[in-house]
Amino acid sequence: MNFYKDHYDVIVVGGALAGLSAALQLADKGKDVLVLERHNLPGGVATSFVRGGIEIEAALHEMMYIGAKDNRQKVGVFFDQLGIDIDWLRVPEAYHASLPGLEVTLHPGMEQFSREVDAAVPGTYEKVKRLMDLCATVYDSVNELSIHPMSKPQMLLKHAAFVKTAGYSTKEVLDTFDLPQKALDLIAPYWIYVGSGFSDLPFTIYAVLMGEYIGNGSYIPRKFSHEMSLKMAEKAEEMGVQIEYRQHVDKILVKDGQACGVRTARGDEISADYVICSAYPNKVYTSMIEPAEAVPAGAIKMVNGRRISLTAFSVILILDKPAEELNIKDYSIFRGTTMDTDKIYDELKGLGPYSYLTCICHNYGNPDATPEGTCSFSITVLPRVDGWKTVTADEYDRVKHQVAKQLIDDMSAYFGVNLLDHVLEIVIETPMTVAHYTGMWNGCIYGYAHTMEDHIVARLQTEEEEKFIGHLEFSGAHQISGDGMGPAVVNGRKAAKNVLDTMAKEAQ
């Protein structure tokens, strides 16, 4: 039986957001694309599941790069242009910060955000606004430079703020603003979405984060992130992309230094001119390339020289009362006993207790998220892989419940309501859950840590030298733009662009 064509232009390994974005971009340019996804639905962690008749979001807190209908941002524009019509709901606030001495709800919009910080910590408006403006300027530069690279002198002329902050950590830049501690605490919570402590987090990344989330606000699809993943997959198929689910790719076949196809676990060998792969380079270079000798030493040194970033642990509760009756008042709550990001980053190495929690009550973003009289409330920690690597299969369930209980108890104490008395459904997602469903290396969802040694600016500079195997591109959180569902789309499109550029170059 022939399930596959004799040959494809491109095989995309992994049908999550990055892989689907790559496939869409390539199909839009008329390329013949096959997507192989190991699970039986698209999206990776951008998905949902049903428990006790209630649909539950698996992972998405807030989607960046969408923008309002009249002010679409890059991912929103991409979806609109392809006719991928997602029912976006605007997340009502940026976040509620519950930090030492602070209970403050902040909203997107640079001006409003700065005013709200000032209301909580009087006398800080000008400095915070100046900082937010700097973030916006750097963010604009990143967006423009990622589309139109330019020479250094030109860059310095047009993107001075970007150039001048590129060499500094978030802490170094924030220090120059001389803000009181409480104001610094209020502007820090989003750090966990990029996952490095401020002393090692490139300011460029912080600027992108604040520029987008505070500047443009964030969105969620009405029917959970599965709506987004599925609409992308459906559009791709409509455009002629072949998507096959439950196909696990074991090997990427390489000939004469170039990727030329894949072999699946069921034994299909499929040929293609290019392969775009969502698996981590760590896994690809150490166990997926055939023949293994085709992997140059530099590739191994590169993956060993980078630090795997954060994974995820979430407790998702469906509670048997409306949110307000349980004292849950916000869509997004960041709760911490400290806002010292370096300290928290250090604590994330372990298995808890975790002191920095990220909570989402979907009902405030989507009133129909759960049936009448109930609400959905999730508590998330984004730990480093280190601690979880030490957990054995026999200890796993105990550790999972211990951590989940700590998170629920902490938030129960905060609300003054024992959430455990209201649990209709509970789902505990762990790094192992991520590994099980997506196959991601060590269950890591954040790719490589954004650090001063692995800086986005440097990633762009050295990109060409890091192509160790011809016609093989990577897509996913481990690529230049890093973690997050918005960046996943950007990473996928970048992989497609690289393929298209190589095709054009080689055609000449």
Add this chain to the structure above:
Amino acid sequence: MKVKGFIKDVGGASRVTKARLNAFETASPLPVREDPIGNVAREWHPGKLDLVVTEIREASKTAKTLRFEKVGGGKLPPFYAGQFMVLDFPMGKSLISRPYSISSAPWQARQDKGFVEITVRRSKGDGFICDHINDNVKVGDTFRGLIGCGQFYYEPLRDAKHVVALAGGVGITPFASMAREVANGTLDMDLTILYGSVSSNDITLKAELDKLEGEHVHVVHVLSGDEPDWPGERGFLTAELIRKYSAPDTTYFICGPQVMYRFLHGELAKLDIPRRRIRFEVFGQAKDITQFPGYPMACKDETYQLTVVRGLHEDVIPAKATESLVVALERAGIGIETGCRSGECGFCRTKVLSGSVYICPENDGRRGADKDFGYVHACAAYPTSDVKIKIPIV
């Protein structure tokens, strides 16, 4: 760095680039393949395993218990007491799968020579496969099986410490697993099983259950048949009986035939129990789909053409209106992954490309967006016209 130094610094990009290259230059050249988190995920969920039947024993006059070990020996994957396993049965050119609740305990699977057991009653549940197991399967036979599926298990962060299990007939099996795990000290709850049977001389797993009776495990047999000498509880699992064995805060787990579910919905409603305290096991394939609300009776005697797309390949097979798409595929020997066969787990998620199907309303566990795009769970979807579907290549 000097405060405010960055205002004049234009060399940042070169500096961070050098730092990056230096980090790679000094990194180890030895490949690191270890993925311990992935390994734990694979140990819990290794996919289908080759299993061999190592023991068959009577569970009652009409039921047998089959013990499975891994071909080649070793530990079996961890699972939660109450979960089921999916077994594949090659039958001629068909490949049929069935879910069976595991009646042995998780700790028994985790021994060096780990095992899982299922207990199957003749001519109950899914009919001919049950008879096949009782009549034909022998020690040494091998099967492919997926261990540890489903959501029917005790969750300490959700459920009350006191659990009343309401079991009917062969629905005892998940509770046998829970009772064994509690008795072993590896599941912390108090379990009272109200176990409805017809006659005292045909109670599935009676001898084994009675041996588990102890501080935290109680088994109360409830007979519905006419036995004047029976000293224990009689009749059905009524609200009154359930109340008698309940603590102030109790979680109820229910597993049994479909008819018992209808009865218990009524009885439990009389007791004013919070919704979160009641957990029903999925009831498996609908016995007679035409009995469900909204079934288009005009279709019921039809056999339609089912076009099955896998990759570039297409097959056309017959599909009876009263049988799910999964059954049609299995009859034709076209592989499809199934789990619960109750519309819940989504293993058999399938795209309907054209044609119409009836979805069993009590078995519709689909995602909202899936409904919008014509995805169905093939175990709970019945053709009402010629249908074209796309399924994964197995």
